Amino acid sequence: MKPKKKIKVVVCDDHNIVREGIVALLNQSGDIEVVGEASNGVEVLELIHKKSPDVVLIDLSMPVLNGLETTAKLRSNYPQVKVIVLTQHENEEYIIQMLKAGVSGYVLKTSIADELIKGIKDVANGEKFFSASISRMMLDDFIKRAQGLKSDKPKSELTNREYEVLKLIAEGYTNQEVADKLFISIRTVEFHRANIMHKLNLKDFAALVKYAIQKGIIDIENIEEKI
Template identity: 40%
Template sequence: MTQTVRVLLVEDHTIVREGLKALLTATEDLEVVGEVADGRAAVEAAERLAPDVVVMDINMPKLDGVGATREIREKVNAPRVLILSMYDGEEYVRPAIRAGASGYLLKGSGLSDLVTAIREVAGGNAFFSPTVAKILLQESRGERSVKEAPDPADSLTKREREVLTLVGEGKSSPEIAKILGLSVKTIEGHRGRIMAKLGVHNVAGLVRQAIRIGLVSAEH
């Protein structure tokens, strides 16, 4: 008997999300166990519902798909993540894969491609749309059109990412200290190290960086 794949849908457009749910529910070996509309809710739901695969949009409120993917994949026994997006540019694909996504499918793909992608990702394989696969192949061959410099954000520790996320959400150092159970002095130390690593000099710069690397949404 074929094992059922448990799927969590993460999509901020209600019509799109409901359409995907209806299509996947009609597929015998797929079960939609939850649906949410933002990245923060996705992280919580992934831990609470324990799906096999999270089908994740990129552009969402509160926390975008890259940031949500990163947080989900950091958990123990984390589900696999399949990005389902309308964006196929390198600036979207590479961060998503670095964050831990196992697949990247474009929204213009057919239902059969989506079902296949979910099954492949659930089985521990990777699945990419042809355009995305080409980008990754070029990268593996060293054929990038523009040589990428290492992203300074990659050097941030997990705690520094937590602090930067809260700064991006508009929290003050005392508020962050209370949320994380740390002293204000410790939070200020983290902020100083984050600024040094990212090359910014004020709170506005930290907020821009938090948005750029997907820790918070520009709509927050």
């Protein structure tokens, strides 16, 4: 009898202890083989080219290239590879952003081992998978919308470009530096910045940074020292 093909997985998390624990857990499952490890998004993209995994398990908050940016690049360049987010962020806006980027699963780090393994198997088979608490939150929100009630959580009104500008500004980059990074004019950056402040009802820079941290857009430790 031909042996069952194992699911090839790449694990990406910038915390070594967490990553090593996940790798050990998956390798013991019997049906999953970890073919690579990475600590940031750039390393993930390099590994995918070399290892051709079935599934990538990725953290949201990482240095160099975060989970959202990495997923967007990965889905664009390697559409056959499935992505599961493994994170501590239980935030509706961030879940929506990741779904738009093309993830197939969203699993919380507080989940039990069996849930993570089931998620990988389901996603490898072409299905979607969400942690139980995430599924309940999404269902509750759907029911409220169906009943004509307002959701408890605000829906993001930012465009993709405004989101990029918000992230860079919150990380401490000047308007000119943001313009250089995004290849747009400084006037365009100023326009986006004003729109962001208006849409989110933010009064000053401190409020903008606080919003970005609360929504999981940036990590405190990754904020530029010049802030």
